[in-house]
Amino acid sequence: NAGVTQTPKFQVLKTGQSMTLQCAQDMNHEYMSWYRQDPGMGLRLIHYSVGAGITDQGEVPNGYNVSRSTTEDFPLRLLSAAPSQTSVYFCASSKPGGVSGNTIYFGEGSWLTVV
Amino acid sequence: QKEVEQDPGPLSVPEGAIVSLNCTYSNSAFQYFMWYRQYSRKGPELLMYTYSSGNKEDGRFTAQVDKSSKYISLFIRDSQPSDSATYLCAMSHAGGTSYGKLTFGQGTILTVHP
Numbered sequence: 134n135a136g137v138t139q140t141p142k143f144q145v146l147k148t149g150q151s152m153t154l155q156c157a158q159d160m161n162h163e164y165m166s167w168y169r170q171d172p173g174m175g176l177r178l179i180h181y182s183v184g185a186g187i188t189d190q191g192e193v194p195n196g197y198n199v200s201r202s203t204t205e206d207f208p209l210r211l212l213s214a215a216p217s218q219t220s221v222y223f224c225a226s227s228k229p230g231g232v233s234g235n236t237i238y239f240g241e242g243s244w245l246t247v248v
Numbered sequence: 249q250k251e252v253e254q255d256p257g258p259l260s261v262p263e264g265a266i267v268s269l270n271c272t273y274s275n276s277a278f279q280y281f282m283w284y285r286q287y288s289r290k291g292p293e294l295l296m297y298t299y300s301s302g303n304k305e306d307g308r309f310t311a312q313v314d315k316s317s318k319y320i321s322l323f324i325r326d327s328q329p330s331d332s333a334t335y336l337c338a339m340s341h342a343g344g345t346s347y348g349k350l351t352f353g354q355g356t357i358l359t360v361h362p
Contacts, residue, residue, distance in 0.1 A: 175254070176336065176352040178349060178351075225348070
């Protein structure tokens with residue numbers, strides 16, 4: 134059971150380049166999300182999906198695009214990379230649990246540097 | 249002002265000490281409260297999960313939620329060097345699609361010295 138798998142783990146981009154961070158989960162979770170983590174800021178929600186074909190914006194969506202064509206995959210696209218997007222990116226997945234449980238599983242992270 | 253405030257520390261304690269970590273929040277709609285532990289260069293992992301107000305204990309860890317004061321705490325008893333990590337509080341609204349949308353505190357860096 135791999136859980137939540139993110140690729141690549143490290144990436145250096147030049148300003149203006151585009152790229153896609155991949156995220157896959159094998160737990161058949163309905164909910165998937167992308168967060169970024171910056172020093173002193175905790176994790177902030179970028180985009181969110183409650184199922185295939187359904188996505189929504191989080192707190193910091195500008196400069197990022199997502200789609201959810203399958204339950205398993207939730208890629209995050211940087212359209213035109215900027216130095217402000219230098220960060221650690223975490224993908225997460227969960228299933229509705231309500232009061233009985235709401236475990237959200239995180240991937241290992243993708244370290245992105247934009248120069 | 250951030251919706252969730254957490255003292256970033258760093259916090260340094262000797263092995264065996266009781267550690268208290270705290271978060272305050274401003275949004276009264278938060279119903280689910282979580283504590284995550286994050287080791288260096290790893291993803292966050294769930295430690296404790298509490299719904300609404302009250303206490304929850306799991307081994308050396310106790311989570312407390314006081315919704316009237318908008319204040320949550322995590323206590324670590326008999327702290328160990330292996331507890332050295334960043335601790336993040338997180339919260340979410342109740343119902344429907346809110347379950348997977350978390351608002352995090354800034355994280356507290358904890359070091360436990362042997």
